[in-house]
Amino acid sequence: MRPLFHPSVEDVTVEAILHALSDPVRVAIYADIVAQDCSLNCSNFLTVSEKAIPKSTLSQHFKVLREAGLIRGERHGVEVQNTSRCTEIEGRFPGLIRGIVNAHTIQLADVARRDKAASRRPAKRARKK
Amino acid sequence: MRPLFHPSVEDVTVEAILHALSDPVRVAIYADIVAQDCSLNCSNFLTVSEKAIPKSTLSQHFKVLREAGLIRGERHGVEVQNTSRCTEIEGRFPGLIRGIVNAHTIQLADVARRDKAASRRPAKRARKK
């Protein structure tokens, strides 16, 4: 089984990073990998935000993150261990990853706050047109 | 002629911002608008990096940037004046825009440096397969 492909840091592009992280499922995965700094296999993510995600889709998501240079995946027997490459990327694009992960955290908090407020409020009916 | 739609800052999402800026043409446009802090009409961008871009495509790009909350567009007679909303976004997601624009600048410099090095080097023929 041949090892997974990874671009070298100097081949990493801002566009690829932004594209990879512009998908809600992928940021969730990436944020998780960064948080526990490192290592999580694919199947740990079979559900993201209470929604089941087919593993073919998940496999593609990991591939996109890998090819954008955001994570490194090493096969260990039957499973792959993923680690974030954020120090490498920080070296080339200082502040980029931090800015994105931070923004994502803020947004998650905002959404949680809004949902909570909405559940305390009487059900708002659809606005008539 | 009705005014253009703009999301309020709290409705802006990280995903939409990253998606908007994951396109090379759109980052180029956005970086330009941010640089001259503000105002440029659509047709100033009919060519990006020596390549002509059809105006229907350009119109869509501006729409994506607008709806992501990155720029504000005001109609002045027949043309639209675009300004960046980066202070607003900075308020909600500190460091996000700076990180991205900065990374983009670094990448542009790297590409220029590489191209220059390549032009000084003898033409490298395609690797045989």
Next chain:
DNA sequence: CCATTAGTTCTTTAAATCGGAACTAATGAA
């Protein structure tokens, strides 16, 4: 050798993107 587990690849279907052509709205000239 077989069963199981973790991921990948293939294939079909659905959605997003690109760009040409036609259209609209504002402005200026005759």
Next chain:
DNA sequence: TTCATTAGTTCCGATTTAAAGAACTAATGG
């Protein structure tokens, strides 16, 4: 007013890209 021009949008067909079920592969433990 009417006509031409300019700036942008909208519509639509063609191409790209993404999603997910099914079939497949590779490693591991009986």
